[in-house]
Amino acid sequence: MFYDFWIEFYEDKLLDQINKIGFKGASLVNTPQENTKKELIKGKVISPQRLNDLKDEKEGFIILNSSDKKIQQKAVKSCRIDAIYGTVDFSVLNEMRNKKIALIVKFRDFIYADDPAKLLAITKKNVFLARKHKVPLIIASGAKNYWEIKSPSELIALGIILGLNKKEAKETLYKLQEKIIEREWLKKQGKYITPSIKIV
């Protein structure tokens, strides 16, 4: 039922390992591995420095890593992105809600943070704004190796600490992810045209 949408490594038995913990699937971010399984989708983090660096990615789970207001505005309006990582500017929140672009939070950041209290405070503020504007949220482990994969209950606990209630915290692990997995599966089969049109 749950999905870990930010895993930065690949092993042959990865799907079995995450299934055992309680995840149904995952997004493999920045890994070159090609997969044929429906539950494992490709992900990519784009970190544009300037407005001109923004390009439309054709497939996969696309995460914008930028806290720049102008880049966020342009990306949300004209590019195909699925999530924003970092501090979200107030001006893009409504557009994010309409286009179902999520705010993504990584558990790994808290493990290696120099000042976890400060990071928690900043993230809590971000989550509060996202919740207020009904922007979808995604909580992921951000694991770079086997030892950093977190179980769903730990990610839910993080959601609750960030100010969500239990239902909302659970939704961050599957609600938007199910739609993205389905979209990517249709794309692989060549049946996807636009968000509202698909070949039956």
Added chain:
Amino acid sequence: MVVKYIKKRYLLFEIHSEKNISFEDIEKAIKDKFKELFGEVGLSEANIKLLNIPYAPLFTISINYKYIEKLKFSLGMIINIDNSKVILRSLKVYGTLKKINKLKGGN
């Protein structure tokens, strides 16, 4: 004097590690991480106790029910104990020890 009864919960968790880690080290690591995140007051109110049941690598923590999510978060934040990589994975929350004891075949 009337003392308010503190509702307890029992969190069952499993531990994966590169090498064997002693019970005392696990308890110390959990309490230290909890204290680092939620402070001395949080730790005293949470009333954390590590229990050596049902069987290794499964352990149980007894805790004040209000702090259960904070404890799960703390377990997730622990990646090293005694210079060995570890994963502490919370499995299930129980209301009594009876069911946890049944896991090891007891009554």
